[in-house]
Amino acid sequence: MIFEGTVHKYGRDVDTDVIIPARYLNTNDPDELASHAMEDIDAEFVTRVQPGDIIVATENFGCGSSREHAPVAIRYSGVSCVVASSFARIFYRNAINTGLPIVVCPAAAADAEMGDRLKVDLAAGTVENLTQGKTYEAEAFPPFMQELIDRGGLLEFVKSRVGGQGE
Amino acid sequence: MGSTITEKILARAAGRDEVHAGDIIEAKVDLVLANDITAPLGIAEFEKAGFTKVFDPARIALVPDHFTPNKDIKAAGQAKKMREFARKHEIVNYFEVGRVGIEHVLLPDTGMVAPGDVVIGADSHTCTYGAVAAFSSGVGSTDFAAAMAWGHVWLRVPETFKFVYSGTPSPWVTSKDLMLHTIGLIGVDGALYQAMEFTGEAIEALTMDERFTMCNMAIEAGGKSGIVGFDEKTARYLQGRPDGSRARTAGQVFASDRDAEYAHVLEIDAAAVQPTVSRPHLPSNTAAAADCADVTIDQVVIGSCTNGRLHDLHQAAGILKGKKVHPDVRCIILPGTQEVCLEAIADGTMQTLIEAGCAFSTPTCGACLGGHMGVLAEGERAVATTNRNFVGRMGHTGAEVYLASPYVAAASALAGHIATPEEVGAVKGGSR
Numbered sequence: 032m033i034f035e036g037t038v039h040k041y042g043r044d045v046d047t048d049v050i051i052p053a054r055y056l057n058t059n060d061p062d063e064l065a066s067h068a069m070e071d072i073d074a075e076f077v078t079r080v081q082p083g084d085i086i087v088a089t090e091n092f093g094c095g096s097s098r099e100h101a102p103v104a105i106r107y108s109g110v111s112c113v114v115a116s117s118f119a120r121i122f123y124r125n126a127i128n129t130g131l132p133i134v135v136c137p138a139a140a141a142d143a144e145m146g147d148r149l150k151v152d153l154a155a156g157t158v159e160n161l162t163q164g165k166t167y168e169a170e171a172f173p174p175f176m177q178e179l180i181d182r183g184g185l186l187e188f189v190k191s192r193v194g195g196q197g198e
Numbered sequence: 199m200g201s202t203i204t205e206k207i208l209a210r211a212a213g214r215d216e217v218h219a220g221d222i223i224e225a226k227v228d229l230v231l232a233n234d235i236t237a238p239l240g241i242a243e244f245e246k247a248g249f250t251k252v253f254d255p256a257r258i259a260l261v262p263d264h265f266t267p268n269k270d271i272k273a274a275g276q277a278k279k280m281r282e283f284a285r286k287h288e289i290v291n292y293f294e295v296g297r298v299g300i301e302h303v304l305l306p307d308t309g310m311v312a313p314g315d316v317v318i319g320a321d322s323h324t325c326t327y328g329a330v331a332a333f334s335s336g337v338g339s340t341d342f343a344a345a346m347a348w349g350h351v352w353l354r355v356p357e358t359f360k361f362v363y364s365g366t367p368s369p370w371v372t373s374k375d376l377m378l379h380t381i382g383l384i385g386v387d388g389a390l391y392q393a394m395e396f397t398g399e400a401i402e403a404l405t406m407d408e409r410f411t412m413c414n415m416a417i418e419a420g421g422k423s424g425i426v427g428f429d430e431k432t433a434r435y436l437q438g439r440p441d442g443s444r445a446r447t448a449g450q451v452f453a454s455d456r457d458a459e460y461a462h463v464l465e466i467d468a469a470a471v472q473p474t475v476s477r478p479h480l481p482s483n484t485a486a487a488a489d490c491a492d493v494t495i496d497q498v499v500i501g502s503c504t505n506g507r508l509h510d511l512h513q514a515a516g517i518l519k520g521k522k523v524h525p526d527v528r529c530i531i532l533p534g535t536q537e538v539c540l541e542a543i544a545d546g547t548m549q550t551l552i553e554a555g556c557a558f559s560t561p562t563c564g565a566c567l568g569g570h571m572g573v574l575a576e577g578e579r580a581v582a583t584t585n586r587n588f589v590g591r592m593g594h595t596g597a598e599v600y601l602a603s604p605y606v607a608a609a610s611a612l613a614g615h616i617a618t619p620e621e622v623g624a625v626k627g628g629s630r
Contacts, residue, residue, distance in 0.1 A: 044386055044387070044480060046586075046588045046589075048567070048586070048588045048589070048590055048591050049588065049589055049590060052568070052590050053235075053567040053568050053569055053591075054568055054569070056235045056264075056265075056569075057265060057269070057270060057272035057273040057275075057276060058272050058276070059238050059239040059242060059276075071589055071590040071595050072589070090387060091386060091387040091390065091420065094386055094387065094420065095322065095417075095586060095588060096322050096567070096586075097236065097319075097320055097321055097322040097324075097336045097337060097338050098235065098236065098338070099236070099239055099240075099320075099338035099339040099340060100235075100239065103239075117387065117390065119387070119390070119420060120390065120391050120420065120422055121322055121336055121337060121338060121417075124337060124338060124341060125337075125338035125339075125340065125341075128338060128340035128341060128344075129338075129340055173222065173354075175222040175352065179352075184340070185340050185341065185344050185352075186243060186246075186247040186340060186343065186344055186347075187247075188344075189247075189344045189347055189348045190247065190248075192224075192348055192350070193249070193347050193348050
């Protein structure tokens, strides 16, 4: 899969409370959650974001609460993938489990600026900053996580483990 | 090379002789939990995937504690979905309002977690149960849905970061101060993906309630889990759980080997730790409470899954006894469970707090995450014994949260600004 989009750039320790504030967690409707994506760190995000855009942040993206509403809100806002220097562990699991593409690439994350055009090739494992003319190698997923992604998420994998259910 | 306690628990759960940091395992789970925010999303995923049966109704806990008693119509709808699922699948450990408590106080206190267990919960503070020498870790709603169907969870065996606390803390220093101080030292991703193992004489000296507080905040350093080794205090705590509960009847005690491999070892002099606060907007942004006296406040919150146990309320009541909350301050108590409330009534703690001018809430996460029961307005400032002070965490993005121990929170409630117990004339060991 190849994604190309405009960068929305943030710093380190972007927590799930600012990605989707708890005051909106009285629903799990993905479009409603998406209408508040990134609201407490970037109130204009939802009016600016275009389908295919890419969120870029530095260390520890998605720290804090376990709310899966955070990757859901990002995905349904139109964002194609998130590139970061590192991800908090629950967010990392949730993104893989729910099918939000994420890429660990510290150098690309550090260099990218708000408004840059980025091209992410998941299969090749590369991140290209089209504005700055630089190409970076992303970290590969461990084989097990790549298997989860290839199967279409955790629940598809679990179906193969639980006989007679979910078929 | 030996193994850590975390590796031993995970090896047992994976049915292997041993596992090592970095291994990917499929671990059997002893308890799976979710709350009224995370369960509805998990239930939707469970049903969408076509699952019709849970792996074991007795090993699932559904705890409607976040937005209950229902804060609005939408939240009521989410709570209803959870209740209906519990009835349909005969989930015995569904806790209705009136019996419910804050999940991470309620579940260990009702004896649902035994040493050596593997617990996963769709709530980041699931790491709390490491205090009873179990492996417990927060996950999302889809992991919760998967575990309900499968009875297993995939895990990467974490490296362990060992913390050794030497010395005796000074009188007003609690495990909350030790933990905030630790997060201040290593940062909010200082233990990313790692198990945090808390050891040393200062940890051995802690009450069980205080050990829960430490493990609870492992996630605030990015940790996968927090854990304290089993000792006679653990045994006594477990003996006190209800007859027939899991803690009384099962479990396996593991301990780290002397030659276990650690990713890091950090020695901390507990005697040098001061009453500590985390300033806005990160738990790692720590300072001595004594250096923050110029910070005036509008609200104090005492309680939550971090500090909502009886020991915490005793500490707050010890400071507030016979005194009055500052006229400009709202002091809200979020007790952990109904049992905590009953004990606080029986020993006079609740009366002390109410006479001092505190508002006593039903057990709920409410104010901690800006849900209800104490949301902050723009420009307002709170001292809270909770666990997060992110932008907008307790309400308006223009509000500020300072994290602190029950001692500092109660002293601040009296002073109207951030204060230490000494500043408000508290005497250690004074009557409640």
